Amino acid sequence: MLQLVKLKIKGSIAALTIIVMYTACNTENKAPEERTGYVIPDSLMKTLVIDTVKTSQLVDALTFTGTVDFNQDNQVNIFPLVSGIISDVKVQAGDFVQKGQVLARIRSSEMAGYSNNLVVAETNLTSAKKQLDAQTDLFKSGLSSQLDVTAAQTNYDQAVAQLEMVKRVLKINGDNIQGDYIVKAPISGFIVQKNITNNTSIRADNSNNIFTISDLKNVWVQANVYESNISRVHAGSQVNVTTLSYPGRVFKGHVDKIMNVLDPNNKVMKMRVVLSNDDYALKPQMFASVTVINQEKDQAMCISSRSVIFDHSQYYVLLYNSKNDVRITPVQILSALGDKTYISSGIQPGDKLIGSQAILIYDALNN
Numbered sequence: 191m192l193q194l195v196k197l198k199i200k201g202s203i204a205a206l207t208i209i210v211m212y213t214a215c216n217t218e219n220k221a222p223e224e225r226t227g228y229v230i231p232d233s234l235m236k237t238l239v240i241d242t243v244k245t246s247q248l249v250d251a252l253t254f255t256g257t258v259d260f261n262q263d264n265q266v267n268i269f270p271l272v273s274g275i276i277s278d279v280k281v282q283a284g285d286f287v288q289k290g291q292v293l294a295r296i297r298s299s300e301m302a303g304y305s306n307n308l309v310v311a312e313t314n315l316t317s318a319k320k321q322l323d324a325q326t327d328l329f330k331s332g333l334s335s336q337l338d339v340t341a342a343q344t345n346y347d348q349a350v351a352q353l354e355m356v357k358r359v360l361k362i363n364g365d366n367i368q369g370d371y372i373v374k375a376p377i378s379g380f381i382v383q384k385n386i387t388n389n390t391s392i393r394a395d396n397s398n399n400i401f402t403i404s405d406l407k408n409v410w411v412q413a414n415v416y417e418s419n420i421s422r423v424h425a426g427s428q429v430n431v432t433t434l435s436y437p438g439r440v441f442k443g444h445v446d447k448i449m450n451v452l453d454p455n456n457k458v459m460k461m462r463v464v465l466s467n468d469d470y471a472l473k474p475q476m477f478a479s480v481t482v483i484n485q486e487k488d489q490a491m492c493i494s495s496r497s498v499i500f501d502h503s504q505y506y507v508l509l510y511n512s513k514n515d516v517r518i519t520p521v522q523i524l525s526a527l528g529d530k531t532y533i534s535s536g537i538q539p540g541d542k543l544i545g546s547q548a549i550l551i552y553d554a555l556n557n
Contacts, residue, residue, distance in 0.1 A: 228554050230513040234547065240510055241494045241545035243537050248486040251527040252422055256413030256431075256463070258476040260382065260404045267383075267399040271363050272371045274298030276390040281401075283384045287375040293401055294386065296371035300394075304360045305367040311353040318342070318349040379405040382474070406474075409467045411443070413480040414458040423448060428483040429463050430528070433476050440528070441465050441472065445482065483527065490524055491533040497543045498523070498531050499552050507537060508544035508551055516544065518555055 230238065274296040281293050325342040328334030364372045383402035386392070392400065411431055415423050425448055431441040443465035452459050463480060465472060498521075499506045509517045521536030537543070544551055 227514065228516070228551075230516065230551065232513075234551075235513055238547060239496075239545035241497050241543045243533075243539050243541045243543065244492050245489050245539050246492040248488045248490040248524065248532055249527050249530070250422065250484040250486050251525055252419055252482045252484075254413040254415055254419075254461070254480045254482070256411045256461075256478045256480045258433075258472050258474055258478055259410045259412050260406075260474050261408045261410050261464070264377075264379070264405040264408055265382075266376050266379075266403050268293070268373065268376070268401040268403065269399050270296060270371070270373075270392045270394055270396070272296060272298040272300040273393045274300070274371060274391075276386045276388055276392060276400075277370075279384075279386060279388050281381050281384070283381050285381045287378065287381060287403065289375055289378045291375045292372055293375055293381075294373040296373065296392070297369065298371050299369075301363060301366060301371050302369040304356070304363060305369060307356045308353075308360055308367060311349070311356040315346075315349040315353050318346040322346045373400065375403055377403055377405060379403045404474075406470050406472075407466070407468055409465050409472050409474070410446075411463040411465060411478050411480060413461045413463060413478075414456075415448075415461045416458055417452065420459055422484065423461060423482055424484070430481040430483065431463065431465060432479045432481075433472070435473075435476060436471060439471075441467075481527070491537065491539055493531055493533060493537075493543060494545050495526060495529050495531045497545050497548060498526075499548055501552070506552065508548055508555075509537065510542045510544050516551060516555065518552065 275298075277295045277297055279294040281287060281291075287293065322339075322342040322345070325334050325339045329336065329339045360367070364370075364374075366372050380403065381401060382404045383399070385398055386400045411429075423445065425445050427445045429443045429445060431443060432439070433441075443463050445461060446464040447462040449460040449462070461480075493507065497507050499508070505521050505523050507519050507521050509519045511517075519536055522534045524532040524534045526532070
């Protein structure tokens, strides 16, 4: 009986050994399947963008801070030409006005004097004309000398000249004979400054302007260039300008003038950029980011900026061979401009890169 029990125990031990060995074999066979690398899902592959590394002319780009300003070449300050009292102000700051539009009136004793001078000059001319005609008739009848005719002709010519002078003075001062000086817009544009109100007394010798009009279809951007970048900025260079108000819009212009003098306080040089502003999107005093573009003679590898990933103080791209062969590759960047980034090393022309969902795939590969 004891021998039979021993045989059963030995049989159970053998069976248990076989089960353990079978389980271990199955575990060893399944291990490689669990260690397979990341494979891009088919659903993601359908929408994935694959970019190709190309070679193109290198572009050097520098970015500066700046402020939108009036184009002072298209700006007019209006000063009073006569003394008087302001009445009937028709515009406010920010209004758009057309050339020749009435802005305000000035009740002026000087204008009344100009009107009186016109009447006097016209009367003198009429009198001189009658005297000349009379002396001419008397000369034909032998009752007057040539000297009398010459004197009458001189008086008439002086009266004509006096009338022309009075008319010119009146025209310069608004050409109004009702005693009012009419302030009119000399150009079309926006009222950017208004320094008068109704019933304000003004004098012609006052140095303050009453209105300022600016044509905002063309504006300046004043940018600060630090001393270390002066050698890389040139007049005529292309410029891209962006603002906080329009984050997705790029305004294109050029460097119009470099001041060549450093500010003694902050050690920066002013650079002036001219921009077209037909839709009046750019407002004076807006903050702007100014990117100066310099075309270099050298060639460099160029990729889409959407392919570049920055992590742990290093730039990376995802090198694509197939959906189950994607490699994280470090690269060195020369410069970046908008949607283009120039690379010095890490990849080769013709390589294919992941151009969309790059961060998602990068995280999956790291995990």
